[in-house]
Amino acid sequence: MKKLFEGIYSDSKSIYTKNLNKGKKVYGEKIINKNNEEYREWNPYRSKYCAGIKNGLKKNIFFEGCTALYLGSAEGTTVSHISDIVEKNGAIFCVDLSEIAMHKLTKLAEERENIYPILSDAQRIENYKEFLEEKVDALFQDISQRNQAEIFCKNAAFLKKGSYGCLSLKTKSISQSKTKQDILIEEKKILEKEFMIEQILSIEPYEKEHYLILVKKK
Ligand SMILES: C[S@@+](CC[C@H](N)C(=O)[O-])C[C@H]1O[C@@H](n2cnc3c(N)ncnc32)[C@H](O)[C@@H]1O
16 A cells, blocks of 8 residues: 555555444445555545546645544535544544534544534635634645635635635535636635645536646645
8 A cells, every 4th residue: 555645545545544343334335455444435526636646636634643624524424534534633624514424424424523514605605713713734625616716715714824725616516607627727826815826726527627636735
């Protein structure tokens, strides 16, 4: 098993994280054992962050003990792998407006104590600012809204200066008529108010009409 980043590993084919909750799968993923360690296979077709790693993301924004704000957690497919990476002394504050998704995430949070579900619209940051009195080390967003960069910038208020964020940008949700390149130029302009852009990746073939944007808070 080769170490790609802190907490992220690969063999010749797949990407893995070390299972924090031994013997338990989260979404039917494969579990393998190597050198007395248990690893969960991370599916790039089900996780845009994993797709980014497959396509050459240059930095992992998550690390052991890290506190993170994750917008658009859904039921926790990607969050479960981040939970493996940040380990027991880390914390992931997970915002989603779907009650059904939050119900499933709450079940996952009962098994993984570093996950904190928050039922809210990510545009209404006043709803959850009380949980985030201390600024976080990492910000991630994966939501399909027309104003994705604006939402991400709003939530930058919770990110420490000089820390990293990653935005999964779904261009089709912003406009069906403009090209994805034009949408990217417009969204980049919004992001540059709060962040320095470090890398922009296409995540094809895993997801079409998406970019993964790695940023650093100014
Ligand atoms: C593509 S799914 C996220 C998948 C997840 N990131 C993963 O990799 O496992 C998008 C999620 O964003 C949520 N969402 C959409 N708009 C939102 C908003 N304004 N605030 C919070 N969550 C939102 C949806 O309810 C949905 O669960």
